[in-house]
């Protein structure tokens with residue numbers, strides 16, 4: 121009995137200690153800072169600056185590395201932030217390569233449609249125009265629900281004196297996801313809407329309470345709020361003619377500061393949707409893993425796929441998943457959602473996951 125208690129304590133201690141441990145290494149002979157960092161997958165100016173900061177007292181003349189000295193390595197950051205912060209253009213190039221592959225996998229060869237441009241004011245001035253680039257998702261219908269909104273901000277994180285609200289970041293990612301799905305020819309319903317906030321490229325998103333459920337004010341009572349959005353999804357779902365329908369509930373949420381999250385994908389446990397919901401969650405996790413490996417080799421991905429008895433997942437009639445994209449309180453996770461490029465990357469990856477799911481459903 122006692123023995124077991126001790127081993128539990130030991131394991132806990134070890135876990136706590138190792139979470140503090142920072143990667144370190146000694147340089148190979150002749151290695152400069154750049155080569156040293158490259159060998160540890162930490163390229164780019166941000167890593168260089170961080171390295172200097174961490175090891176100021178241990179560097180030689182002109183910031184040279186000294187033989188036999190152990191240097192601390194900068195923490196590996198999210199890819200979406202990355203060694204080398206990807207520019208919008210680079211992201212787009214990577215994306216188009218992915219889509220090219222997906223197009224090749226498409227069972228029916230894409231009939232080259234004339235690219236049509238549409239307008240959705242909900243996306244805001246800068247992004248309201250979008251072009252349908254291909255048919256990868258034609259025949260697919262999506263219900264996108266961003267977590268919280270209106271009187272309920274969701275998780276709150278304090279960063280650089282700003283009070284950041286989960287609902288604003290979830291909404292921005294939902295809009296980006298909606299735009300991406302539309303670009304691939306899908307039918308998209310944005311369930312929670314803000315008449316004023318379109319897609320925003322700011323780091324710190326302003327808070328508002330103007331969100332509605334497709335025009336209806338959000339009730340104060342939490343259960344009523346959840347009921348309202350499920351009802352909206354289910355009513356639209358009944359009317360939709362598409363056979364393939366998927367709903368997604370997007371959250372960021374809040375855990376302890378220390379805990380870095382990859383991404384949590386939850387599937388429905390009810391028999392009617394379980395199989396398809398689980399497959400979708402797994403496909404999403406796999407897509408994220410592939411993207412992480414591509415953008416930041418060596419980082420690894422520890423996203424989880426599981427089921428949880430969440431009200432909205434029980435009540436939503438279409439096949440649905442629930443995602444937690446980050447821990448609002450964790451410094452590394454904050455990089456993931458504070459940068460507009462990263463929010464775009466997350467939206468693109470979700471969109472890519474949906475495309476794969478749609479293709480495997482046919």
Ligand SMILES: [Zn+2]
Pocket residue numbers: 267268274275286371372373
């Ligand atoms: Zn939440």
